[in-house]
Amino acid sequence: MYFLIFHRSIVSHIDWLTLSFKDKQKEYSYRHNAESFSSVSLVGCPLTMIVISTSQLIVLPRDSLSIISFSVTLFILTLLVLFAVVEQFPKYFLQSLEKASKRMNHSLIGRCVFASVCIVILAVGNVVDTVGCAQMYHVQAVNCTSELDMGEECLYPSYFSHMTVMVLIASVLPIQPLLVAKTAIPTVIVLVGILANVALLWDLLVREDIISHRHCSSYTPAILAVSLTMLLAHLGLILLARVMEVGSRVLFLWKNEAEEQRERACDIRRKNEALVHNILPPHVAVHFLGNKKRQHEELYSQSYSEIGVLFASMPNFSDFYSEESVNNQGLECLRFLNEVISDFDALLELKKFQDIIKIKTIGSTYMAASGLNPQSTPKDDSITSRWLHLSLLVEFAFEMRKALQSINEQSFNHFVLKMGVNHGPITAGVIGARKPHYDIWGNTVNVASRMESTGKAGYIQVTEETSEILKNFGYVFEQRGLVAVKGKGQLMTFYLVGKGSDGGHQQQHSLAEPAAPTAELAEIAEETEPSDQAALLSEEQ
Ligand SMILES: Nc1ncnc2c1ncn2[C@@H]1O[C@H](COP(=O)(O)OP(=O)(O)OP(=O)(O)O)[C@@H](O)[C@H]1O
Numbered sequence: 001m002y003f004l005i006f007h008r009s010i011v012s013h014i015d016w017l018t019l020s021f022k023d024k025q026k027e028y029s030y031r032h033n034a035e036s037f038s039s040v041s042l043v044g045c046p047l048t049m050i051v052i053s054t055s056q057l058i059v060l061p062r063d064s065l066s067i068i069s070f071s072v073t074l075f076i077l078t079l080l081v082l083f084a085v086v087e088q089f090p091k092y093f094l095q096s097l098e099k100a101s102k103r104m105n106h107s108l109i110g111r112c113v114f115a116s117v118c119i120v121i122l123a124v125g126n127v128v129d130t131v132g133c134a135q136m137y138h139v140q141a142v143n144c145t146s147e148l149d150m151g152e153e154c155l156y157p158s159y160f161s162h163m164t165v166m167v168l169i170a171s172v173l174p175i176q177p178l179l180v181a182k183t184a185i186p187t188v189i190v191l192v193g194i195l196a197n198v199a200l201l202w203d204l205l206v207r208e209d210i211i212s213h214r215h216c217s218s219y220t221p222a223i224l225a226v227s228l229t230m231l232l233a234h235l236g237l238i239l240l241a242r243v244m245e246v247g248s249r250v251l252f253l254w255k256n257e258a259e260e261q262r263e264r265a266c267d268i269r270r271k272n273e274a275l276v277h278n279i280l281p282p283h284v285a286v287h288f289l290g291n292k293k294r295q296h297e298e299l300y301s302q303s304y305s306e307i308g309v310l311f312a313s314m315p316n317f318s319d320f321y322s323e324e325s326v327n328n329q330g331l332e333c334l335r336f337l338n339e340v341i342s343d344f345d346a347l348l349e350l351k352k353f354q355d356i357i358k359i360k361t362i363g364s365t366y367m368a369a370s371g372l373n374p375q376s377t378p379k380d381d382s383i384t385s386r387w388l389h390l391s392l393l394v395e396f397a398f399e400m401r402k403a404l405q406s407i408n409e410q411s412f413n414h415f416v417l418k419m420g421v422n423h424g425p426i427t428a429g430v431i432g433a434r435k436p437h438y439d440i441w442g443n444t445v446n447v448a449s450r451m452e453s454t455g456k457a458g459y460i461q462v463t464e465e466t467s468e469i470l471k472n473f474g475y476v477f478e479q480r481g482l483v484a485v486k487g488k489g490q491l492m493t494f495y496l497v498g499k500g501s502d503g504g505h506q507q508q509h510s511l512a513e514p515a516a517p518t519a520e521l522a523e524i525a526e527e528t529e530p531s532d533q534a535a536l537l538s539e540e541q
Helices: 002-006 024-031 038-059 064-088 095-106 108-136 158-172 179-199 202-212 222-279 282-290 331-347 388-411 443-453 464-471 503-512 518-526 530-540
Strands: 300-313 356-362 365-370 418-431 437-441 460-463 475-485 489-499
Touching (some): 024 222, 038 064, 038 108, 064 095, 064 108, 158 222, 179 222, 282 418, 388 418, 443 475, 443 489
Antiparallel strands (some): 300 418, 460 489
């Protein structure tokens, strides 16, 4: 099969006779898929009419009736084609006309019927002309020896068959009609052409033979020659129509495939973006997604001078964690931890905490930082503007405590948070080309971590400098005393008691809530790390 040779990719998809897709859904969408500019292919109809009329007027000098017939057919065809292409030139035509054109071009039946009508009008124009010629001139039966009146017109009727071939060409050009119409209409045109030759032009064609072959030597009769020409042209054009149809279907498949691939690529990109946004802070994710020329080895780092850092741990979680069959080899403990951490993460979704960034979790310790978003610039140079994010970090710490409390109530647990906050300069960066991780480093982070590890369960411990800043926001502190911090010596630290004039009361209240019974709190405090023991000792001194 000709199309098997050219388009192996489509063979399994289509029926070899009708060329329709075996998949009904695909066939439906192919038929309803209106190619933009497909209406432009109809321009071939009036153009063919112009060529036919011009050549006929040159070869077969005609009377005024034929000129009127040409003009009317050409006029109707031009109007129809103009209507079909209005959609492509919306600026130059009435809106209602454009809408009607669009409706016609986008309806399967509409555009099929419309294109078929154009072809039929063209064919009818040609037939009318043929009939006119045959009837206008009375031709007597002639033979090789007859005297011919060479002054008569319509001497070359075979031209009507040549014109029919042109009509056939014009009939396969439009994209809109279905293949069945593209086959049926030209077949009818050829049959009518052959019938006209036999029934109307026989004598005229014999006369043309005699004019062309004066000596009556052996020749192929014109009637046979032109009818065969029409038939062969018809077969060739049907073949061409089928090849065009296969091509159009291949393009349709490719287009669909490309569209599917594009959608898949968009989907993957969306998922990747979501993934990047999940593992990196928004501003860093934007940097990575936007910077297409980024090299794998290129390091992303950013220095900040005023950042807040929070460490929050659940000191009694390690006691809770055990790998036994009763808790599914520790799975239930991890499920619980996941619930707690997820609740903390959910707090960061709140608008007021949008500038707080979760850095990571280290075991049951939650690490977050504020002031990392370069877009959130302070309104002015005042302490309260510059360190607003630090007060929000403290608010976040309070909310974490509340969230854990409510989980405790639901699960009959007694977990408490031990928190440490510090502020100062840090360096942030993304480490690793695979599984990249955003982290922060610096003395500020180390001290924040120490504030947590040397702190007390249920308390938020801060350095003196941090407490000074937070006092501007109305937070109330209780001096803890000097704490021995590894590598830093003795640091004066404070416990955050609450906010406002009744801050002390607030803190009392939060501690008095059944987050952990007082005895349990004391127990937890005693179970702090060795460095904490040193800290507590220094406190006692
Ligand atoms: N980016 C970070 N993520 C998590 N923890 C950090 C980070 N930076 C520092 N820390 C923690 O801060 C604490 C203090 O760090 P520092 O460098 O002062 O001492 P260290 O000798 O590394 O600490 P350690 O004695 O605990 O090993 C360490 O426990 C460290 O784990």
